[in-house]
Amino acid sequence: MLPESLREHALGLGLPADRLIGVDSGQVVERAGFQVRAVPSAHEQIDRDGAGRHLYLGYVIESEGLRLYHSGDSLAYDGLHGELGSEPFDVLFLPINGRDPARGVPGNMTAAEAVDLAARVRPRYLVPHHYDMFTFNTVAALVFEAEARRLPPRVEPRILRCGERWEITT
Numbered sequence: 001m002l003p004e005s006l007r008e009h010a011l012g013l014g015l016p017a018d019r020l021i022g023v024d025s026g027q028v029v030e031r032a033g034f035q036v037r038a039v040p041s042a043h044e045q046i047d048r049d050g051a052g053r054h055l056y057l058g059y060v061i062e063s064e065g066l067r068l069y070h071s072g073d074s075l076a077y078d079g080l081h082g083e084l085g086s087e088p089f090d091v092l093f094l095p096i097n098g099r100d101p102a103r104g105v106p107g108n109m110t111a112a113e114a115v116d117l118a119a120r121v122r123p124r125y126l127v128p129h130h131y132d133m134f135t136f137n138t139v140a141a142l143v144f145e146a147e148a149r150r151l152p153p154r155v156e157p158r159i160l161r162c163g164e165r166w167e168i169t170t
Helices: 004-012 080-084 111-121 141-148
Strands: 028-031 034-040 057-063 066-070 091-095 125-129
Touching: 034 080, 080 111, 091 111, 111 125, 111 141, 125 141
Parallel strands: 066 091, 091 125
Antiparallel strands: 028 034, 034 057, 057 066
8 A cells, every 4th residue: 555646656666556555545445354544644744745645644454353553654743643533552653753854854753742642542552663774864762762651551662673573462
């Protein structure tokens, strides 16, 4: 899946058309026991192309009784909580690398903002992403660990190392 607004770009990179499922916010795709709903993501704001389609998306993924949200690149913009819906989440995957226009780093949540969103949504687990990847665009996992102390008792932070396998059950 990818934003429909980026389909032509993906085709230009040589990706096969039959492997691309273009969606926009609110659309749901069901395949192989998975239900995936597209949710707007925002760098500094909600950006759209000339046709009004969202440029950035996150995804609410449901399968076998589990409900996950992967934000992709995103800020915790006004209205995100409502876009996620009222059903409980098992896992939120949220960026923690923040934003720094001086380094050319587009807007993402800081560790504090990710923890604030998780405290509001109250998933079983909060898993950070966007750390320890690129030297110009990272934050130490220790920053997240410090912020995660503010999570409500039933929200467990889970830091995954590159390549680490993690399984959860309903």
